[in-house]
Amino acid sequence: MEQELLDFFTEDVLQTMREEHTFREMRLITSPEAGHVTLSCGEQSLDSASKAHKVLMLASNSYLDLCNEPALKRAAADAVLSWGTGSGGARLTTGNKSPHEFLEQTIAEFKGDEAAITFATGYMANVGTLSALCCPQLKRDGSVSECVVFSDELNHASIIDGIKLSKAKCFVYKHNNVPDLERCIKEACKMTEPFRKRLLIVSDGVFSMDGDLARLPELQKIAKKYGALLMIDEAHATGVVGKTGRGLVEFFRDKGEPCEHADVTVGTLSKAVGCEGGFVTGKRQLIDFLRNKARSFIFTTSMSPAMAQAAANNIRYMDEHPERVQKLKKNVQFFCGALKKYGVKIAGHTQNLDFLPQSAIIPIVIGDEQAALNASKILLERGVLIPAIRYPTVAKGEARLRASLMASHSREDLEFAAKMIAEVLG
Numbered sequence: 236m237e238q239e240l241l242d243f244f245t246e247d248v249l250q251t252m253r254e255e256h257t258f259r260e261m262r263l264i265t266s267p268e269a270g271h272v273t274l275s276c277g278e279q280s281l282d283s284a285s286k287a288h289k290v291l292m293l294a295s296n297s298y299l300d301l302c303n304e305p306a307l308k309r310a311a312a313d314a315v316l317s318w319g320t321g322s323g324g325a326r327l328t329t330g331n332k333s334p335h336e337f338l339e340q341t342i343a344e345f346k347g348d349e350a351a352i353t354f355a356t357g358y359m360a361n362v363g364t365l366s367a368l369c370c371p372q373l374k375r376d377g378s379v380s381e382c383v384v385f386s387d388e389l390n391h392a393s394i395i396d397g398i399k400l401s402k403a404k405c406f407v408y409k410h411n412n413v414p415d416l417e418r419c420i421k422e423a424c425k426m427t428e429p430f431r432k433r434l435l436i437v438s439d440g441v442f443s444m445d446g447d448l449a450r451l452p453e454l455q456k457i458a459k460k461y462g463a464l465l466m467i468d469e470a471h472a473t474g475v476v477g478k479t480g481r482g483l484v485e486f487f488r489d490k491g492e493p494c495e496h497a498d499v500t501v502g503t504l505s506k507a508v509g510c511e512g513g514f515v516t517g518k519r520q521l522i523d524f525l526r527n528k529a530r531s532f533i534f535t536t537s538m539s540p541a542m543a544q545a546a547a548n549n550i551r552y553m554d555e556h557p558e559r560v561q562k563l564k565k566n567v568q569f570f571c572g573a574l575k576k577y578g579v580k581i582a583g584h585t586q587n588l589d590f591l592p593q594s595a596i597i598p599i600v601i602g603d604e605q606a607a608l609n610a611s612k613i614l615l616e617r618g619v620l621i622p623a624i625r626y627p628t629v630a631k632g633e634a635r636l637r638a639s640l641m642a643s644h645s646r647e648d649l650e651f652a653a654k655m656i657a658e659v660l661g
């Protein structure tokens with residue numbers, strides 16, 4: 236009976252996934268995250284030493300390779316010796332230790348924003364922030380205010396989940412298409428409602444499967460025009476985009492396109508920063524609101540104080556070593572050049588073949604699911620870990636190889652990878 240019940244809950248779904256080749260299994264890596272890693276080769280674990288397979292890592296989010304930086308590892312170990320292994324409580328009960336506040340101050344300073352709040356993960360930052368900001372509100376005059384959200388069609392899953400949790404009405408606009416966003420806003424404003432609606436526009440800063448950037452200055456103009464709050468998720472931008480890795484504002488200002496910080500900026504400590512945790516920066520009033528209303532902040536144990544200290548250390552390191560960010564950019568340029576030399580087309584959703592990624596994510600669109608999987612499998616056999624991304628992460632028929640680079644990759648690494656990719660696709 237128990238087996239039958241479990242089957243009833245899971246078996247059809249599992250069966251369908253297996254048939255559609257979307258059932259996932261985890262790859263096991265037996266070395267720390269770095270430019271090269273060791274893979275365990277499946278079942279023969281008794282014999283694992285001889286089966287270990289060293290590969291070039293072109294799939295990491297640890298863009299600056301800070302996870303594995305000796306001085307930072309030592310500082311993190313010291314933080315554990317000072318603060319122990321866990322925080323013992325939620326931030327609002329007993330879990331608010333000095334490193335947490337120090338980290339938030341460090342983030343706000345690095346981003347050049349007024350204040351910051353940290354969450355256990357970036358996922359929780361998005362879910363908590365959107366559900367708190369966008370749920371229906373009882374105003375002090377007794378009226379009820381609804382929120383309408385406008386969300387880019389390629390936004391990250393944690394944004395989508397946050398919107399769902401808020402129960403707000405949501406318009407999904409075409410990817411990075413500001414006229415379509417405006418069309419949606421006009422449509423929403425036409426709907427007759429007795430009370431003034433709150434409007435919120437939300438977009439990834441760097442789109443995680445395409446590597447392209449949100450058009451922050453234009454989004455800001457639209458937000459201002461319609462009185463909407465603007466929220467940007469800089470998970471893949473922090474430490475990567477802008478001369479010193481401060482994100483989109485730095486990037487656009489350098490290009491001579493004036494812009495300000497979004498009203499709400501989300502980020503993660505788990506990618507370029509090389510630790511774990513998520514954050515939001517903005518005005519102090521926003522941070523006060525989230526501290527009191529974001530349920531994924533309130534009802535969970537805070538990150539360990541040692542991790543908070545480590546994240547603060549890593550951010551300070553990033554700040555003091557802008558050459559790391561520069562090296563990453565040079566690697567992106569070099570790798571794209573090498574792909575071009577070998578006739579491999581990089582293409583984001585923009586389908587613009589001359590497009591030079593401003594992030595460290597380089598999509599090579601293949602289209603067919605099975606072809607992308609095969610290419611990834613052969614590349615792995617030849618020593619290059621570059622994942623195939625396919626439905627449901629990207630649309631059906633838009634399967635791709637998604638390379639992400641690290642500052643620590645050498646020219647030889649990247650040249651080799653480009654050549655292998657060309658051979659496998661050619």
Ligand SMILES: *Cc1c(COP(=O)(O)O)cnc(C)c1O
Pocket residue numbers: 356357358359361391393439443468470471503504505511512513
């Ligand atoms: C990775 C990612 C997140 C989640 O961050 P975690 O710290 O890994 O939970 C949120 N948004 C975007 C756009 C991301 O790429």
